[in-house]
Amino acid sequence: MCGESQGKRCHTEARRRPRRIPRRVEFFEGTLATTSEIETARVFDTTLRDGEQSPRTSFSPADKHEIAALLDEMGTHVIEAGFPVNSDTEFEIVRDVAASTTATTCGLARVVDGDIEAALDAGVDLVHIFVSTSDVQIDDSMHSSREAVIENSVASIERVREAGVPVMYSPMDATRTHQGYLKEVLEAVSEAGIDWLNIPDTCGVGTPTRMAELVRFVDEHVDARIDVHCHDDFGFAGANTLAGFEAGAAQAQVSVNGIGERAGNAAYEEVVMAAESLYGADTGIDTTRLTELSRLVEAKSDMPVPANKPVVGQNAFSHESGIHAAGVIENSDTFEPGVMTPEMVGATRELVLGKHTGTHSVRERLVAAGFRPSDEDVRQVTRQVKNFGAEKQRVTADVLSRFAREAGVPHESEESEVEA
Numbered sequence: 155m156c157g158e159s160q161g162k163r164c165h166t167e168a169r170r171r172p173r174r175i176p177r178r179v180e181f182f183e184g185t186l187a188t189t190s191e192i193e194t195a196r197v198f199d200t201t202l203r204d205g206e207q208s209p210r211t212s213f214s215p216a217d218k219h220e221i222a223a224l225l226d227e228m229g230t231h232v233i234e235a236g237f238p239v240n241s242d243t244e245f246e247i248v249r250d251v252a253a254s255t256t257a258t259t260c261g262l263a264r265v266v267d268g269d270i271e272a273a274l275d276a277g278v279d280l281v282h283i284f285v286s287t288s289d290v291q292i293d294d295s296m297h298s299s300r301e302a303v304i305e306n307s308v309a310s311i312e313r314v315r316e317a318g319v320p321v322m323y324s325p326m327d328a329t330r331t332h333q334g335y336l337k338e339v340l341e342a343v344s345e346a347g348i349d350w351l352n353i354p355d356t357c358g359v360g361t362p363t364r365m366a367e368l369v370r371f372v373d374e375h376v377d378a379r380i381d382v383h384c385h386d387d388f389g390f391a392g393a394n395t396l397a398g399f400e401a402g403a404a405q406a407q408v409s410v411n412g413i414g415e416r417a418g419n420a421a422y423e424e425v426v427m428a429a430e431s432l433y434g435a436d437t438g439i440d441t442t443r444l445t446e447l448s449r450l451v452e453a454k455s456d457m458p459v460p461a462n463k464p465v466v467g468q469n470a471f472s473h474e475s476g477i478h479a480a481g482v483i484e485n486s487d488t489f490e491p492g493v494m495t496p497e498m499v500g501a502t503r504e505l506v507l508g509k510h511t512g513t514h515s516v517r518e519r520l521v522a523a524g525f526r527p528s529d530e531d532v533r534q535v536t537r538q539v540k541n542f543g544a545e546k547q548r549v550t551a552d553v554l555s556r557f558a559r560e561a562g563v564p565h566e567s568e569e570s571e572v573e574a
Contacts, residue, residue: 186493189434192396196405197426197437198232198381199225201451202251203262204419205409206236208457217454218247219254221410224447226255228440231405234260234282239272248276260322265306267313274317281314281321282352283307287339288327300335304342311346322350322381329355329368340375351378352407355394358387358417362397369401383407384420391420396428399435410451411459411466423448423465423499431493445500471496472504473515507554508543511536520558523551524566531563 202218205211213221218235225233235251236244238261252259260280261273273281285303286296292303307323314321323343325331331339340351353372355365365382372380382398383406384391395406412421423444429435448466452459461468471490473482481488486495486503496503505515516536520527527535538557539549547553558565 186432189432191400192429192433192435194404195399195425195429195433195435195437196231197422197439198234198260198405198407199230199409199422200234200383200407200419201225201409201413201422202247203234203236204383204407204415205413205451205455207415208413208418208455209416211413211455211457213454215243215247215250219250221447221450221454222251222255222257224443224450226257228443228447229438230257231438232258232260232280234262234407235278237262237269238276238278239263239266239269245272245276248273248278252277252279263310265303265310267310270310270313274314274319279320280350281319282324283310283314283321284324284326284352284354286327287325287336288330289332289335290330291327300338304339307339307343308346311343311348315347320349321347322352323348323378324352324354324383326354327356328353329360329364330357333371336371337375340372344376344378348376348378350381350405351376352381352383353398353403354383355385355391356383358385358391360384360394361390362393365394366397366401369398369403373402379404381405381407385415386412386417386419389417391418392424392428395420395425396433399429399433411448411455411457411463413451413455413457421464427465427494427499431491431498441498442500465494465499466501470499471501472506475510475512507539507549509540511539511543511549516554519551519554520563523555523558525555525558525563526566527558527563531558531561534561535563 201221202213206213222233222235233251233255235248238245238248248261258279260282261276261278262282263269263273265283265285270281285307286292287303292298292300311321311323325336325339328336351372353368369380380403382395382403384394398406406420406425408422408425409419410422412418426437426439426441429437430441445466448459459467464470473489478489482490505518507515507519513532513536516539517527517532535557542549
């Protein structure tokens with residue numbers, strides 16, 4: 155019994171994933187000596203729902219289908235495909251994802267009958283019900299009351315349970331909700347029979363210690379598995395998510411490249427790699443396709459990935475500084491995490507030439523390009539590279555070859571011609 159209803163959900167739990175690339179453990183001590191805080195970490199992807207709510211972002215039905223297919227192939231546990239009641243197009247997209255993937259497909263719904271019926275009619279495997287519980291949102295956004303929130307929440311949960319579909323409940327803005335009232339909500343929805351309790355840090359005000367405390371508080375008052383949903387308004391989304399796992403959450407809601415409302419959500423790729431590499435947990439995700447996934451969402455969302463983005467940014471495994479590059483040439487673990495390599499995320503390492511470049515990188519690149527430089531050749535070309543980079547010019551492979559030829563550095567092709 156998989157414990158999450160019948161059908162494709164059981165298949166999802168049992169499906170095979172590609173061979174897991176093991177965590178690199180050679181000489182690691184310090185903080186990496188302990189990896190017992192998290193054993194497993196489930197991944198709930200909300201790229202197609204909260205991610206699409208990024209300002210000025212919209213996915214076409216074809217975009218959503220393609221992204222969902224890759225998420226599914228990678229082993230993502232839950233794909234929140236959208237908000238079915240939002241439009242006819244959204245309804246059809248959610249239904250398409252539900253029919254075409256083996257992952258658990260989730261549909262979002264307010265505590266409104268029409269929302270719930272739309273999600274059920276779309277054929278989702280999990281209905282995600284949400285309602286505001288902070289006083290500021292109850293009063294000034296919903297124009298409702300605390301009593302009505304609990305009443306409508308319980309009625310909505312009971313409707314989904316009648317349909318035989320698992321239900322997730324989110325007390326929206328939980329991190330700004332009065333704790334005494336939150337306790338009332340939690341106990342009421344738990345008694346109504348939820349399968350998952352999501353803790354949303356809707357406005358990104360949580361901190362790792364406080365998030366952990368909140369997860370433990372929630373765990374005391376619900377008989378359901380716990381999920382966390384963290385926003386990045388203060389840059390803590392990833393850290394808060396991991397703190398949630400450490401405190402006992404079984405699952406986290408993430409989006410690819412961290413896209414989402416305002417400053418975005420916890421980033422899929424960052425949470426997965428932190429869980430896998432820093433904690434030694436098995437997420438079940440094929441991490442070798444993370445860079446591919448990031449590039450796909452970058453293209454479809456039209457939201458550029460910053461070069462310094464962790465895990466999938468262009469600079470994540472790039473080195474220019476002479477000291478760092480020299481160390482990496484000798485042993486990549488010197489100035490990279492070691493427990494995360496470019497191969498693990500489907501990326502490649504790059505030695506970048508520029509103002510900070512040292513002779514080791516220049517020699518490495520010259521030899522790779524077929525040149526046979528002497529020590530003096532390397533020093534001369536390195537000076538040219540540094541000067542060129544200082545003028546904010548990019549040192550490409552063609553530029554390096556030009557510098558080498560201008561300096562008279564012999565090339566293997568010339569040696570072949572002499573031999574012939």
